[in-house]
Amino acid sequence: MIIHNGPVKGINPYIVSISLAVTAVFALYTLIWPEPSAAIINQTRTFITLSMNAWYVILAGFFLAFCAWLVFSRHGDIRLGDDHERPEFGYFAWFAMLYAAGQGIGIIFWSIAEPMFHFSGGTPFNEAVGNEVAAEVAMKVSFFHWGLNAWAIYCVVGISLAFVAYRLKKPLSIRYTLYPLLGEKVNGWMGVAVDVIAVFATLFGIATSLGLGVQQINAGLNAIWDIPQNLKVQLVLIVVISACALISVLTGLKRGIKYLSITNMWLTIALLAFFLLLGPTVYIVKLLVSASMDYMVNLVPMNAFIEPTQSWGDTDASWMNAWQGWWTVFYWGWWMSWAPFVGVFIARVSRGRTIREFVLGVVGVSSLLSFVWLAAYGGTALDIDLTGAGGIADVVKANVADALYATIAGMDVGTLGYLATIAGTLLVCTYFITSSDSGTLVLTTIMSEGNPNPLHRHRVFWGVIQGVLAAVLLVAGGNAALSTLQTASITAALPFSLLMVLMCFALIKGVKAETRLMTASVSLKGQEV
Secondary structure, rough: OOOOOOOOOOHHHHHHHHHHHHHHHHHHHHHHHHHHHHHHHHHHHHHHHHHHHHHHHHHHHHHHHHHHHHHHHHHHOOOOOOOOOOOOOHHHHHHHHHHHHHHHHHHHHHHHHHHHHHHHHHHEEEOOOHHHHHHHHHHHHHHHHHHHHHHHHHHHHHHHHHHHHHHOOOOOOOOHHHHHHHHHHHHHHHHHOOOOOOOHHHHHHHHHHHHHHHHHHHHHHHHHHHHOOOOOOOOOHHHHHHHHHHHHHHHHHHHHHHHHHHHHHHHHHHHHHHHHOOOOOOHHHHHHHHHHHHHOOOHHHHHHHHOOOOOOOOOOOOOHHHHHHHHHHHHHHHHHHHHHHHHHHHHHOOOOOEEEHHHHHHHHHHHHHHHHHHHHHHHHHHHHHHHHOOHHHHHHHHHHHHHHHHHHHHHOOOHHHHHHHHHHHHHHHHHHHHHHHHHHHHHHHHHHOOOOOOOOOHHHHHHHHHHHHHHHHHHHHHHHHHHHHHHHHHHHHHHHHHHHHHHHHHHHHHHHHHHHHHHHHHHHHHOOO
């Protein structure tokens, strides 16, 4: 039900009121009673880490297998639109937008920090630390968390949306991904429930990324102008950059968001070139090739690995020491919490492509860029520690947000390093803005039941809510802000993961029916001839 007049014109009042009420209660409770809220956050993470890790791991493997089936099945030829329709955006603009929305701000934060953590602390796949073997395993595990599984999670939601919106001509709203299963029931309370779950997953997923991004921007400003790293500075940054994001989202998809995404891609290429050309080029290439091969060979075993309740290498069974909970479960939960946001966005920019083209572009090409990025950034940091200069692992343990800037400083390239520090900070800012403005557009699209151009006042309002929620999570976390952000994402992902399973079955039913129609149409035309 869409309201056609008044201040809530153009949106579903049930979705908005429920979402706003629960978000307000969470924010107020967290700010007024920080200690009890922190305890609840810790208990939530403990439960998910120790009790739900198998669920997240099995689902991530299932989604990847599902995407592979779509590519190799005859249903891959179905076009996401009319049979003769062609894509709205060229390959470069399309890829720039979907990659900026999917991983941009997060991979800048973790591309050095994660390999260095595994390198210095070991993993369940290899307990060696501080040597070349540990470096390769660290990169393989980082590829696992940022590669095919991550993009397959996004792809499930994106392809489900694109199919029902452009092939079945339904609104671009999460509820309609279940239309092949539920039919017109999606227009009732079931549809409201689906959209509310999607809104919460999107809000907390984006807030997690914004919280990580603002910490890294603060670290960059500290490296450039010695601005202190503290909560006050980070809250100011959230206000300033959220305002920039609002300006971008008000210009629309084909102007502000599109051109910012393209700018992101060129900055990404420039910074990649900096690491590849001025860093340990030969080592980066060797690491990329060897870790990629190792990753592909071990893809199935890594997807099948479920850590027992008692953590590896520890007799305490404390969740604080559970490797899979801190890493794999966090990532799978993070991607699932981002899936409604990224899914709506990449569906919005993918009209006219075939199912096979969509999956190969979203899952395959995006993963490849992530591998190159991780090898260039993380490989440079690993080489610095391996060749004796050292210190990056210690910096990461002290403050994850400093990882990028410590690595650039460790390259010892003079003025070019200072320029790279500025470029890196600018890149985090632009990814921050594109994540925020894309998220705002998606949130208001969901609340308006699929309207691709929701009213500006709703975009402004929910853009502000996003920034406020990110600030609340940072305040609630205090010195443990990173843990709080991680907990928010995996918690929001839990109910949405159930919807994603239903999406898969709905899409299977939908594409099979569509293939039958296409086959019948071809047969009929043949008989006429």
